[in-house]
Amino acid sequence: xxxxxxxxxxxxxxxxxxxxxxxxxxxxxxxxxxxxxxxxxxxxxxxxxxxxxxxxxxxxxxxxxxxxxxxxxxxxxxxxxxxxxxxxxxxxxxxxxxxxxxxxxxxxxxxxxx
Amino acid sequence: xxxxxxxxxxxxxxxxxxxxxxxxxxxxxxxxxxxxxxxxxxxxxxxxxxxxxxxxxxxxxxxxxxxxxxxxxxxxxxxxxxxxxxxxxxxxxxxxxxxxxxxxxxxxxxxx
Numbered sequence: 147x148x149x150x151x152x153x154x155x156x157x158x159x160x161x162x163x164x165x166x167x168x169x170x171x172x173x174x175x176x177x178x179x180x181x182x183x184x185x186x187x188x189x190x191x192x193x194x195x196x197x198x199x200x201x202x203x204x205x206x207x208x209x210x211x212x213x214x215x216x217x218x219x220x221x222x223x224x225x226x227x228x229x230x231x232x233x234x235x236x237x238x239x240x241x242x243x244x245x246x247x248x249x250x251x252x253x254x255x256x257x258x259x260x
Numbered sequence: 261x262x263x264x265x266x267x268x269x270x271x272x273x274x275x276x277x278x279x280x281x282x283x284x285x286x287x288x289x290x291x292x293x294x295x296x297x298x299x300x301x302x303x304x305x306x307x308x309x310x311x312x313x314x315x316x317x318x319x320x321x322x323x324x325x326x327x328x329x330x331x332x333x334x335x336x337x338x339x340x341x342x343x344x345x346x347x348x349x350x351x352x353x354x355x356x357x358x359x360x361x362x363x364x365x366x367x368x369x370x371x372x
Contacts, residue, residue, distance in 0.1 A: 150302075179359075188364035189303075189348070204359075236302050246310065248293050249350075249360060251302025 148172050152237050152252035159227040159259045167222040167255050169237030177240045178220035179204075179249065180212060182233040189236070195220055227259045263287065264351055266363035274371050276338055281366040283349035284331045290352045292332050293360065294323055297346040339370045 150171045159165055171178065180192040191204030195214040209231060211223045220239075224231060234256050238249040265284045273279055283292070291310040295303035307316050309325035309332060316323045320343075322335040336343055346367050350360040 181362075186364065189362040191359065194359060238302070246291065246308050248295070248305030248308060249303075251304070253301050 150237055150239055150250050150252035152235075152255050154255060155253070157255060157257050159224075159257065161228060161259060163227050164223070164225050165227065166224075167235055167237075167257075168219070169221060169252060170219045171237075171239040171250070172218065173239060173241075173250065174217070175239035175241050175250070176217070178214065179238045179240075180210075180220070180222045181236045181238065182206065183236060183254075184233050192222065192235075224257075227257075229259045231257065232259045233257060263361050264349060264363040266347075266349060266366050268366060269364070270367050270369075272369040272371065273339055275340060277370075278335070278337050279339055279368070280333055280335045281347055281368070282331065282333050283363055285351060287330065287351075289329050292325060292329075292352075293350045294332070294334055295348040295350065297348060297365070299345075303346075303348055336368075339368075341370045341372050344368060344370050 153168045176197045179194040181189045182192055183189050190206050192206055192210050193204050193212040195201045198217045201212050201214055213221050234254045236254050237252045240249045241247045267282050293308045294306045296306055297303040307323045312327045312329045314325040320337045324333045346365045348362050348365045350362045
């Protein structure tokens with residue numbers, strides 16, 4: 147089925163470790179996004195990429211980096227994980243420039259930093 | 261100040277009851293979307309509304325966009341356990357980019 151694929155689904159890290167969350171979409175969308183979801187805080191935008199080759203900071207970018215590897219793939223990297231980064235991370239994609247078009251989300255990565 | 265307020269935050273009802281959840285902002289939207297998120301999954305788009313006063317129906321779900329394009333409501337008729345989930349509204353600001361701003365959601369539980 148077409149959609150957004152995220153890996154891994156679950157991850158436990160020790161404080162200070164690094165890891166990369168992978169995201170790929172097969173809908174030929176231009177725009178891709180990384181959100182984190184925490185209880186009582188809703189979905190908060192970390193980084194986004196309006197098109198291949200561009201990335202921009204969102205609401206909560208500190209402690210993260212991203213790479214738009216090609217049109218399909220958008221990865222999120224934690225260089226030195228902290229307990230405050232324990233969260234559920236969602237990748238999404240959309241067709242830019244179309245306000246009628248919604249986001250397609252992956253099923254998330256549940257990250258715990260101990 | 262939260263750009264987008266959703267209420268109530270939590271709602272627990274019995275199967276067969278009706279309910280309404282609300283989404284409000286002090287800003288004018290260019291468009292608003294409603295999503296439903298089930299446990300362990302990402303949000304899934306239900307509907308997009310763009311015209312003030314617009315009403316859209318999706319089976320037992322009725323979505324309304326306020327005349328001034330600052331608020332929206334979702335009404336569910338005869339709720340079923342399968343309606344359980346987190347309902348999120350998201351807006352694009354007028355003149356803004358395509359990035360969506362999400363509310364914190366209403367967590368709905370429908371008990372059999």
